[in-house]
Amino acid sequence: MTLVLPWLLIVIAILPLLWTVIRARRGRTPSLRSLPAFDELPAQLGHSAESGAPLLFTLGLGAVGGDRTLTSIAALETMDELADAAVAYGTPPVVAVGDPTLLPLAEDVFRRAWTQRGTPERYDPSTVRFIGVQPAVYAAGVADILGHERIHGHVLIGSLDEEAALTTHAAEGRGIPQSVAADRLSALGALYPADAHLAVGEELYAGPARVAGLPRYLGSLRAQDVLRLLIVALIFLKALGVW
Amino acid sequence: MDRLMKRILPASVAMGAGVLVLLGYLLPNPLLTTVQGELIRWAIIVAAFAFILGFFNILRVHLGRSRKSGRIYSLMLVLSALGSLGLTTVALLLPPFRVLGDWWFRYVLSPLQATVAGLVAFVLVVALFRLVRHRREAGVLIFLIAALIVLLGTLPVPALLGDRVVALRTWWMSVPAMAGMRGLLIGVGLGTLLIGLRVLIGADRPYSD
Numbered sequence: 001m002t003l004v005l006p007w008l009l010i011v012i013a014i015l016p017l018l019w020t021v022i023r024a025r026r027g028r029t030p031s032l033r034s035l036p037a038f039d040e041l042p043a044q045l046g047h048s049a050e051s052g053a054p055l056l057f058t059l060g061l062g063a064v065g066g067d068r069t070l071t072s073i074a075a076l077e078t079m080d081e082l083a084d085a086a087v088a089y090g091t092p093p094v095v096a097v098g099d100p101t102l103l104p105l106a107e108d109v110f111r112r113a114w115t116q117r118g119t120p121e122r123y124d125p126s127t128v129r130f131i132g133v134q135p136a137v138y139a140a141g142v143a144d145i146l147g148h149e150r151i152h153g154h155v156l157i158g159s160l161d162e163e164a165a166l167t168t169h170a171a172e173g174r175g176i177p178q179s180v181a182a183d184r185l186s187a188l189g190a191l192y193p194a195d196a197h198l199a200v201g202e203e204l205y206a207g208p209a210r211v212a213g214l215p216r217y218l219g220s221l222r223a224q225d226v227l228r229l230l231i232v233a234l235i236f237l238k239a240l241g242v243w
Numbered sequence: 244m245d246r247l248m249k250r251i252l253p254a255s256v257a258m259g260a261g262v263l264v265l266l267g268y269l270l271p272n273p274l275l276t277t278v279q280g281e282l283i284r285w286a287i288i289v290a291a292f293a294f295i296l297g298f299f300n301i302l303r304v305h306l307g308r309s310r311k312s313g314r315i316y317s318l319m320l321v322l323s324a325l326g327s328l329g330l331t332t333v334a335l336l337l338p339p340f341r342v343l344g345d346w347w348f349r350y351v352l353s354p355l356q357a358t359v360a361g362l363v364a365f366v367l368v369v370a371l372f373r374l375v376r377h378r379r380e381a382g383v384l385i386f387l388i389a390a391l392i393v394l395l396g397t398l399p400v401p402a403l404l405g406d407r408v409v410a411l412r413t414w415w416m417s418v419p420a421m422a423g424m425r426g427l428l429i430g431v432g433l434g435t436l437l438i439g440l441r442v443l444i445g446a447d448r449p450y451s452d
Binding site for chain 1 (some may be wrong): 281
């Protein structure tokens with residue numbers, strides 16, 4: 001039974017995922033509710049280009065190869081969907097990573113974006129910065145960038161703990177608009193009081209779907225909804241003593 | 244050929260490795276468990292090399308800033324990074340000097356980290372004041388009530404009031420807060436599951452064009 005449940009969950013997740021992807025490719029896309037934390041990003045990118053100051057992407061402390069890997073991939077995908085536009089505008093964002101395993105992936109996003117535009121020589125290696133693996137050090141490093149460099153907006157997407165408050169505090173001090181999304185409960189409590197568009201918990205994983213609207217992302221959201229409904233139904237049945 | 248090297252090969256390696264590791268967890272087969280363990284060991288070795296990349300990234304970024312404003316801080320950072328590297332290397336190569344490496348971590352790096360972490364509480368209080376001033380919403384009221392209950396329940400207040408507050412705090416933490424936390428955790432779990440599946444089926448390829 002212990003080994004059957006994960007298989008069952010995977011099958012239940014894959015079916016609506018594939019179903020929605022196929023439907024979306026035929027032009028029947030599901031409607032998505034508004035998520036200001038991500039809906040504002042393309043506009044923020046435009047404002048950043050007008051002002052000539054880049055956005056700062058804070059990707060958190062997630063590593064590739066740990067329990068935070070998939071959160072980091074979600075953050076990377078959201079950034080990836082904006083990278084082409086940022087490069088086209090000529091104002092690629094500054095990216096702060098908290099684990100060196102994320103560094104090559106984040107660098108690759110912008111190297112590819114410049115290469116696709118036919119100007120790989122314009123890629124600046126200091127676009128992506130490794131800050132430090134300790135939460136306090138990472139938050140202090142990001143706060144320093146926000147406090148002392150010319151930054152138009154702060155986009156925090158990733159895995160962080162309560163130290164995230166140090167970064168949002170620094171941005172608020174300079175009136176920098178912010179969009180924040182974190183998966184950790186400790187970070188959500190610290191980010192709620194911040195003056196920012198906040199995406200809570202699972203909303204973080206809707207980032208690529210909101211920004212790009214590609215069938216695979218939309219399918220993923222629909223599968224999430226189906227699984228959530230199933231879990232809620234099971235909880236109700238258990239509470240009623242039926243199951 | 245370009246397509247093979249940039250798309251098909253990376254995707255095949257990633258999907259194959261992902262499927263093998265997953266099967267190692269889900270199927271009780273000694274061969275799969277061995278393969279899974281070996282792949283995880285490789286990942287750890289690759290991750291260790293990533294730290295070298297990270298170190299050079301820090302040097303490159305801050306040496307590049309040495310001609311701009313705030314260069315003194317960048318210079319300090321570069322010197323500290325090189326100093327840490329030197330001390331740690333000497334401590335590893337020459338055991339009598341291990342005390343130097345320990346001293347550096349215990350009396351310089353750890354207190355500095357603790358100092359920055361200590362600021363979080365003050366920053367949160369400032370954020371809370373700003374929140375009350377700028378946002379008048381029902382959610383903010385609930386947030387404040389929850390914060391007050393938990394804070395008062397944790398403080399050593401006089402016994403008569405204290406018992407009730409502690410009981411309220413315990414109830415708050417174990418019923419509404421726990422329900423909310425579980426809801427969030429289930430959502431996060433589902434989100435990660437779906438991203439993992441997208442990577443496994445090759446729909447997401449964060450490692451290739």
